[in-house]
Amino acid sequence: MIAVLFGLARWRWLLPLTWALAIWWALITDPNLIQGRFLNAAVQGAQVVMFLAPATAVAGVLAGATMRANTRRVLTGVPPQMLLMAGVCAVHTLICVSALTLCAVMIGLIEHAAGADGWQLIALAGLTVAGSSAVGQALGRALPEVVAAPVALLGSYVVLAFPRSFGDPLWLRHLAFVDSCCNSPDQVSPRVLAAIATLASATVAAALLTTLRGRRRAPGLLAAAVALGLAWNLSTSLVDDLDWSPATPRAGQTRCEPSGHGEVCVWPENTAALPDLAAAWATLQATAQKHGLDLPTTVSERAQGQVVYGDGHISLTPQISADVIPELLATGALPAIDPCVIGGTMDSRIDNAWLTLARWWLTTSGYSPSRNLLEPPYEYLDVPPDQLDARLQTLIDAIRTCDASNLP
């Protein structure tokens, strides 16, 4: 039976084709999109489904046409068509999930991606392929092969590619697969995953129900239509208020390392930078405490929604060099100037105060500020040591309260 199913599924050409597509896609994927996170590798890897689904749909048509021809030739001893169709679907899914996994793992290895999230996207892409296979088989059973094959090839591509190009309605793009996610503080919304799973499962079920014959044909077709209708309504209600990117605040724990009197916390994909971060943060903290600066003792990467700039929030990329780490930490821990922007403008004295503070903190701690930290047009902190701490506190208070009246 297994050999029959694999034969019907055309595994001899489908397996090499899907693996070749997966390897090719892994090699041409834009590495800048991965950011060292396996979830992003899975998002990019799962996009190869745009090529796997049409190929699987054509294989499904050939399987469906063969099943129809065999049913006519052999009227007895043929296994139930629904069982055969589900078996071929399973073989196609197995083949494509292996290709999708290969693609995601290759991208992950090439880009040194870390983490274990993202496998659900591979599973969903597998479900999408199962839908293509089932619809292809249904078409192959219902139409002549020369008509069904182009329709299945084009249809499966259209369903995946076209909704993603529409700006209105925006939710339509979330019903096929995920192509634009996720930044460091984000993860894929579970609602998108549920919507795609619902629609793909209903498509498979509806296609299987079309195989019913005789007295069960009409109820089968009715059940297929109802399943599709319900799934469509449920899926659209799940995603209809989502934005362009189907992202939600990231769950899961950061990895932390003690540093001075506080700690440094980063997402798992940035763990390699923790020793450098902890060493630099300990040095910066020592300077801040020596001068009695009231600044956060913990710096951390945070999930979307928990980000408060100037409250010790930092954002890393795996490619970060050790040279920029002190400045990243200092600018993350200083009070933010964003709240002082009112009506699109900000008192330039606040900006200068922030720059003065940042440059002083870095240079006093033994680090060199980058060219991004412009030199302020005065030497406000060029004073005797007994006046320095008071002036530092004046700068911090001015930034926190957005009150520049005490600043030069």
Added chain:
Amino acid sequence: MTGWLRARRAGWCTVVAVALALTAGLAAGRLPSLNLLYRTSEGAPFRLVLPALVSTAILTALISPTPRADFTSSRNAGRDLAIAGVLAIASMVSAETIPLVLNDADAPGTFTRNLLGFLGIGLIVRVVIPASLAPLLPLAWMIPTLTLAPPEGTLIAWPLLIDASDPRGIVAAATLLAVGLTTEYTRTRRAPQRAH
């Protein structure tokens, strides 16, 4: 002759090919599509995409229900290419004259270039894959072209070149057609046991 044409679904294929060609002649605008590498959704003009479907219809008319018998028949030589030629000319005339009559020619000549190129692809692959699957190749070529190629086209993505006089498009389509015709001519002279 009538039976020979009917067996190849020539009537249906003609209707579909000419209808699609007329649509290409009348259709303005672009077919939106997601480009995964260039992150755009602008797609390509209908006149550049529809030749893939037209060539699929034409190549479908070349599928013989009795391929082995055809190889032993002395009367069949050149008939496949003749029917492909007639359908291609009918499609090209339909698609190219309407914009001229309506005086709103959008990318003139590109339909003809793409159709001939796609037919070449279909004729080439008839040697290596079952003839019933050969009509899928123009569509299969168009999918990665729309999904991955630069929207303005390249030598490899020649169907997207908007200017029909672009030498890259002419060279690519002419080469594919020439190789396709040569392959088909050679194929029909092979031994019967090599037929699909």
